[in-house]
Amino acid sequence: xxxxxxxxxxxxxxxxxKLTVTCSQNMNHExxxxxxxxxxxxxxxxYYSMNVExxxxxxxxxxxxxxxxxxRNFPLILESPSPNQTSLYFCASSWVAGKVNEKxxxxxxxxxxxx
Amino acid sequence: xxxxxxxxxxxxLQEGESSSxxxxxxxxGLRxxxxxxxxxxxxxxxxxxxxxxxEEKEKERLKATLTKKESFLHITAPKPEDSATYxxxxxxxxxxxxxxxxxxKLQVIP
Numbered sequence: 651x652x653x654x655x656x657x658x659x660x661x662x663x664x665x666x667x668k669l670t671v672t673c674s675q676n677m678n679h680e681x682x683x684x685x686x687x688x689x690x691x692x693x694x695x696x697y698y699s700m701n702v703e704x705x706x707x708x709x710x711x712x713x714x715x716x717x718x719x720x721x722r723n724f725p726l727i728l729e730s731p732s733p734n735q736t737s738l739y740f741c742a743s744s745w746v747a748g749k750v751n752e753k754x755x756x757x758x759x760x761x762x763x764x765x
Numbered sequence: 766x767x768x769x770x771x772x773x774x775x776x777x778l779q780e781g782e783s784s785s786x787x788x789x790x791x792x793x794g795l796r797x798x799x800x801x802x803x804x805x806x807x808x809x810x811x812x813x814x815x816x817x818x819x820e821e822k823e824k825e826r827l828k829a830t831l832t833k834k835e836s837f838l839h840i841t842a843p844k845p846e847d848s849a850t851y852x853x854x855x856x857x858x859x860x861x862x863x864x865x866x867x868x869x870k871l872q873v874i875p
Contacts, residue, residue, distance in 0.1 A: 654808075683863070692867035693809075693852070706861060740808050750797045750816070751856055751863055756808030 652677050656741050656757035663731055664765050671726045671760050673741030681744045681751055682724040683708070684716065686737040687759075693740065699724055700746075731764040738762075767792045771853050771866035778873050781842045786869045788853030789835040798836050800829050801852040803868070809852055812838075843873045 654675045663669055675682065683698040685708075695708030699718040713735055715727040724743075728735060738761050742754040768791040778784055790798065797816055801809035813822045815831040822829050826847065828839040838851055854865040 681861075685865075690867065693854075693865040695862060695864075698861050700861060708862065742808075750814075753799070753811035753814060754801075754809070754863065756810070758808055759806070 652755065654741055654743055654755050654757040656739075656760050658760060659758065660761050662763045662765065665732055666730050669728050669731060669762075671728075671739060671741075671762070673724045673726065673757060674722050675724075675741075675743040675755065676722065677743065677745075677755065678721065679743035679745055679755070680721075681746050682718065683742050683754075684714070684724070684726050685740045685742065686710065686735075687740060688737050696726070696739075731762075733764050736762060736764045767855060767857050767862070767864040769853055769855055769864055769866035771851075771869050773869060774867070775870045776872070778840075778843055778871070780844060780873055780875050783839070783841045783843070785840070786838040786851055786871070787835060788838070788866055790853075790855050792855050792857035792864075794858050795855060796858070797856045798831055799854040799856070799863070800827075800836070800838055801854065803850045803852055812851075840871070843871075845873045845875050847871065848873045 657672045684696040685693045694710045697716040699705045741757040744754045745752045770789045772787045800812040803809040813829040818833045830837050850868040850870045852868045
């Protein structure tokens with residue numbers, strides 16, 4: 651089954667404690683991206699990757715890191731989480747046809763709470 | 766900067782009462798406009814991609830249309846299972862960025 655798998659589903663942590671949210675896709679997609687979703691603000695892009703070892707910042711990259719060492723995996727790293735990073739996070743992936751991202755496949759989300 | 770504005774924020778319909786959701790956008794060089802459906806606690810699910818003004822796509826009770834400034838998602842004779850948040854997104858210029866609107870929360874009452 652084609653899917654994007656995120657883990658964990660829920661995460662509660664404390665300020666300053668490094669954490670990693672994993673994301674894996676089994677569709678051989680070139681493009682992967684991380685979004686955060688906050689009430690009233692919608693989905694905002696954090697980082698994206700066009701392929702292995704190719705990553706770039708989205709709209710709200712501060713406080714986050716990513717890596718793309720393998721095509722299927724795109725982990726999101728919070729080196730020193732702060733309460734304003736409490737949010738619902740989604741990983742997404744897609745093929746790229748021409749210059750258009752074909753439909754994004756989303757993971758089930760990670761609800762992060764930073765105390 | 767790409768901007769996507771969806772209206773209304775929330776919409777409550779009786780079962781069978783048709784209506785439309787609006788997505789207005791301001792971008793430079795639209796490459797694609799997307800509609801997604803999101804159920805509570807889940808990731809968005811793809812519905813449609815529209816590439817150019819005048820294009821229309823249909824799926825069951827949903828029909829998406831596109832002009833140079835906005836897109837509409839028409840819902841014909843909705844059912845309670847159509848209740849969800851509908852998200853509009855655009856891709857413009859470089860293909861790395863997809864910008865989302867804040868969504869329209871639709872509730873269909875039996």
